[in-house]
């Protein structure tokens with residue numbers, strides 16, 4: 210079953226109008242929420258960010274947010290999802306094609322579940338990343354459906370045999386194509402501040418809290434490409450990638466190609482929270 214607006218229907222019934230503004234303009238926002246053992250992880254934080262993204266593009270949820278919360282929980286139950294994700298998006302709806310906001314359209318909400326497992330192998334061995342100039346727009350804080358910049362960067366990374374692209378604006382490292390980037394240097398954890406250049410990841414915030422609990426000082430400050438490439442440890446975070454070690458970036462080997470000490474401690478703390 211999928212959720213379409215306020216109804217549960219079969220996937221075949223989930224039809225989108227060809228003039229839906231999400232389809233034509235990417236005029237909408239989304240969330241990806243992790244489900245561990247049948248429970249939605251950090252649901253309140255995801256829904257808060259979903260609301261924030263909607264406000265940023267002048268969209269309103271067409272029903273109470275409590276209803277949405279209930280609907281998402283029901284969707285997980287109906288689909289007997291134990292471990293996986295919920296993808297949810299809202300678009301401005303269907304209207305005759307014009308760039309400006311149409312009058313009186315009804316937003317379209319759709320959500321579905323997908324079974325996925327934790328990327329255990331990669332979490333144990335780390336991934337390689339490829340550097341890409343950040344050619345995206347200046348509102349990366351909105352979880353917008355417009356992901357072309359992210360898609361092109363990820364594909365460039367894949368074409369180079371890497372699993373993630375790390376964006377930089379000139380010398381400044383911003384984030385990954387679908388992750389936030391952290392480095393450890395001289396016993397401190399650094400990550401780009403939550404401004405308009407990055408998406409303020411829910412996992413990012415969670416990991417910052419875990420680091421504080423572990424006594425690892427956290428500095429939310431941008432860092433340079435050189436600081437990235439000569440860091441003691443590098444990892445990226447996201448709802449699906451969790452705390453993912455990066456052991457190679459372009460030609461540079463990080464942390465002797467192994468999962469670093471702090472990264473491992475954060476992974477352990479994260480794992481305790483989800484199991």
Ligand code: PDD
Nearest residue numbers: 241386387388389408410411412447448
């Ligand atoms: N991506 N930065 C970008 C550009 C992202 O797309 C994501 C998430 C993150 C991490 O956010 P979070 O920790 O809340 O998942 C950072 C999701 C998973 C996706 O598009 O599939």
